[in-house]
Amino acid sequence: MNWLFGFVCTQFTSVGIRTLGYKFYIMFAVFNIAFLPVVYFLYPETSNRTLEDLDDYFDRDSPHKAIIRFGDKVAKQHKRPAEAIEAERRRIDLATEVQKKGKNGSDSTWIEDVVVEMPAK
Numbered sequence: 001m002n003w004l005f006g007f008v009c010t011q012f013t014s015v016g017i018r019t020l021g022y023k024f025y026i027m028f029a030v031f032n033i034a035f036l037p038v039v040y041f042l043y044p045e046t047s048n049r050t051l052e053d054l055d056d057y058f059d060r061d062s063p064h065k066a067i068i069r070f071g072d073k074v075a076k077q078h079k080r081p082a083e084a085i086e087a088e089r090r091r092i093d094l095a096t097e098v099q100k101k102g103k104n105g106s107d108s109t110w111i112e113d114v115v116v117e118m119p120a121k
Contacts, residue, residue, distance in 0.1 A: 005031065045076055052091065053084040 009028070016024035046054060 005035075044077060047078060049081045049084065050088070052088065053080070056084065056087050 013024070014026070020027070044057060046055075049057075
């Protein structure tokens with residue numbers, strides 16, 4: 001939606017200013033104000049969230065299925081939800097477990113070739 005509105009603005013701004021004058025800016029302000037409820041009701045809160053939290057939130061198996069996030073408290077709260085903190089703990093525990101398995105005689109080996117180029121003088 002943002003891309004479409006940006007395209008319309010760039011294509012029709014000069015024509016709108018020529019034909020409508022200052023009224024074109026009023027129309028632009030009305031469109032921007034009209035987007036406020038769309039953003040408030042359709043977009044979840046993303047502050048205090050990691051990318052993994054948002055990935056879990058929008059996952060197909062997530063319990064958050066509603067398109068309009070009107071009654072979803074997790075979508076609107078500013079603090080990081082407890083379910084996101086618990087999911088992060090599970091990811092950390094899984095990564096720690098994988099690291100321990102690798103150190104205790106795993107069949108895999110780590111080979112790293114590092115090439116350092118010196119600047120020409």
